[in-house]
Amino acid sequence: MGGIMKKQDLSQIITAFQTQFNTRPSDMFFSPGRVNLIGEHTDYNGGHVFPITLTLGTYGVARRRKDQLVRLYSLNFPELGVISFEISDTTKLPEHNWANFVKGVIKSLTELGYVIDYGFDLAIDGDIPIAAGLSSSASLELLIGVVIQRLFDFKIPRLQLVMAGHQAENDFIGVNTGLMDQFSVGFGAPNTAIFLDTNTLGYRLVPVILHDYEIIIMNTNKPRSLVTSKYNERVRETQQALQALQTELPIESLGDIDMTTFTSHQKLIKDPLLLKRARHAVSENQRTIKAVKQLAQGDLIEFGMLLNQSHASLRDDYDVTGIELDTLVTAAQEFPGVLGARMTGAGFGGCAIALVPKKSRARFEQQVGARFHQVVGYDASFYDVEIGPGAQWIGPVKD
Structure with a gap:
């Protein structure tokens, strides 16, 4: 490439x-x-x-x-x-x-x-x-x-x-x-x-120093037809959750608070769906700050765990993954030696990434690809990243 x-x-x-x-x-x-x-x-x-x-x-x-x-x-x-x-x-x-x-x-x-x-x-x-x-x-x-x-x-x-x-x-x-x-x-x-x-x-x-690992992009090859409407819907939902928090907190965005502050004020968000959306935005921001620190220190294991947590949050709290992305990511996470995997981008199809041992790339693509085909019925594509x-x-x- x-x-x-x-x-x-x-x-x-x-x-x-x-x-x-x-x-x-x-x-x-x-x-x-x-x-x-x-x-x-x-x-x-x-x-x-x-x-x-x-x-x-x-x-x-x-x-x-x-x-x-x-x-x-x-x-x-x-x-x-x-x-x-x-x-x-x-x-x-x-x-x-x-x-x-x-x-x-x-x-x-x-x-x-x-x-x-x-x-x-x-x-x-x-x-x-x-x-x-x-x-x-x-x-x-x-x-x-x-x-x-x-x-x-x-x-x-x-x-x-x-x-x-x-x-x-x-x-x-x-x-x-x-x-x-x-x-x-x-x-x-x-x-x-x-x-x-x-x-x-x-x-x-x-x-980005990954030593014996590399980032592989996994493409579900599912056209993202829903993406614009659902994307604008998530923007709206997080804005509504922010407005509820602003009744007591002097904040301009969900990025302004950490999880402790969020947890102690979450009762302000009455709608359980909006609560989940906001929890993702706040927790993902904290994960990102932490992940950068871990990567800079060379702790790829912790970095990979944060990728896994990110996907779980996008799946459970933000509801933007779907069967195709979840199948790819789960298969990747279960592959021996993979440190972490998550969907990337807006979701509802599109791509995921995985942190894979260089020596296992061919076997990884073959096994994860076979699993995806078995569940979804068509092929995923894989790209190595430079x-x-x-x-x-x-x-x-x-x-």
């Missing part, structure tokens, strides 16, 4: 660009996907998250135009052909059209005061499984950000690019995500995880 995409793969995008647009691109770009090690559904609750950026991602080649036209082509959606619109056109295209992400980012950057007065041609190709919870959308948003930054020679602070991507996702696409995905795609670095306080945006890079860089310009296209 190597580092940045191999040159011949980029040549495929360059060829597609030339075929579709009848001209050569000037620049090459890469933007990674991400996976969250721990800290799930905490980002919109003012808690901590601990993501890594993958060497899977979105690749793009682009060229600035002399007129107002934007032309887009994706090798992932060739049936859509070339999508064209004027740079000033912010009307939303029919749902599930990836061009809406481009429009959303252009709109956000324009509102920040950047004058984008010419169009551009852009061809992209991604190797992140779509709808797997590995942030293909944030990857695309930040790719568009670095493309615009380069083509128009803007000096855009990285946090502004992150915010523009986040605003596009929330206001233009209409999904109420927290900031984690865009932040990790923007600030990722090789062999490190980002310990981010989503409340203050204070962060630090923590080296932690790569954040969104970036790769270089000029050579003639």
